[in-house]
């Protein structure tokens with residue numbers, strides 16, 4: 041499913057009307073009817089609904105919803121924000137249809153006490169004040185009405201398309217926003233439904249089709265972003281070949297594990313096996329070899345010179361003792377060490393394999409800009425998996441600057457490095473060098489624990505090692521990782537990363553045909 045900006049939505053709407061031959065009023069009817077249906081699905085017996093309608097098309101959807109509720113026996117109390125003469129033509133049709141049965145009151149500051157009484161008596165409040173056409177800070181009356189709506193406890197608040205006050209593209213809330221229980225949006229979700237703080241105001245987001253011409257039938261623009269959906273990579277969720285042997289499913293090399301951080305490589309290795317890799321080798325500094333060998337059972341251990349951390353030049357082992365790997369993951373518990381710049385440069389030049397860079401591998405690249413051309417020059421896929429702090433270092437921005445502009449910064453870095461960027465977070469973003477972007481809907485608070493990133497690194501590496509192309513491997517691993525987090529359900533407080541690892545097979549089993 042596409043994820044769109046307000047402008048993309050407007051253009052697809054335009055395309056449907058002008059080239060697809062569907063009058064806008066039909067789209068509005070579908071949108072408003074969907075809102076009414078969602079309300080009635082949650083409250084089947086007729087109740088009392090307050091409809092707050094603006095003068096734009098969002099308001100139009102609200103008047104349509106009001107009409108359908110009215111026909112089904114609901115008591116509807118209609119309030120208009122803005123002057124009647126400003127109502128847009130399509131919305132005017134439904135506004136007038138409603139006014140034939142029920143009076144519509146115009147809301148100005150003098151009427152707020154009366155509106156407040158209506159709101160307090162309502163079962164449902166429909167916020168159809170502003171949608172994708174909102175610009176800048178809320179004007180005073182709208183802001184006052186938002187405050188009143190948010191003070192009501194009893195009613196279910198249903199936002200039409202977006203809660204008033206939430207920016208469709210950035211999720212920004214400039215002054216305040218309606219706190220909705222449900223948001224019914226149309227055709228495609230908007231970025232603002234998934235970006236903070238807007239996402240916290242949406243409640244449950246329901247996406248309803250309204251009959252826009254799809255890009256597959258020529259509608260333009262083709263949105264650049266999508267939700268990460270299994271249909272994008274499902275062809276790689278297949279049963280294993282009965283004649284397979286351990287060499288059939290690739291060999292992943294994981295490099296990391298400085299003293300005190302062996303758990304990170306061990307977890308990445310375990311996750312890689314859980315994701316189906318045939319062989320996993322873990323490489324740690326020589327001083328840590330025995331400790332790691334005692335800790336892991338399945339993975340092979342290979343050590344490079346180093347006491348506590350890798351020694352400068354230790355990466356030479358990679359060329360001097362060639363082994364056949366099919367993918368490389370660098371970073372889990374890697375730490376920082378003397379000679380790291382040259383070490384990383386050598387690795388980037390020599391590792392002609394799909395490569396995942398996580399944790400301190402990202403930090404090393406952030407600190408030595410001279411390494412970046414080596415990343416760009418790579419022939420095989422490069423994947424960075426930064427959390428917002430690592431992303432901030434890579435982009436030389438404060439963390440706030442990253443978090444407030446997640447899609448923008450992820451895309452910029454992907455383009456700059458010609459790499460796939462996995463910007464971790466509640467909704468992890470995957471940005472590709474060509475500007476495409478995926479937002480991952482799975483996940484949850486269980487993943488907010490040390491080790492969860494190591495798991496993801498191992499999972500991505502695992503699929504790369506099996507020969508899954510990077511543009512499929514990354515979204516598949518991110519999705520499965522998130523779903524594994526969801527599967528721990530009510531144990532989100534106490535879940536251990538090993539539990540997440542154990543949930544991987546269950547998730548895979550559900551995905552495999």
Ligand SMILES: NC(=O)C1=CN([C@@H]2O[C@H](COP(=O)(O)OP(=O)(O)OC[C@H]3O[C@@H](n4cnc5c(N)ncnc54)[C@H](OP(=O)(O)O)[C@@H]3O)[C@@H](O)[C@H]2O)[C@H](O)CC1
Nearest residue numbers: 053068095096097098170171172173174175177178179201
């Ligand atoms: N496929 C579609 O896109 C469909 C969308 N529908 C619905 O339409 C809205 C978008 O409608 P639009 O008319 O473009 O915009 P809005 O209704 O969201 O907002 C415009 C009105 O809001 C006023 N406004 C703007 N900014 C503010 C503000 N900061 N404070 C107060 N008021 C504001 C603006 O006033 P002006 O004086 O500037 O004109 C307008 O009155 C979309 O979200 C969907 O719900 C269709 O119905 C179905 C197809």
Ligand SMILES: [K+]
Nearest residue numbers: 167170200202
């Ligand atoms: K709205």
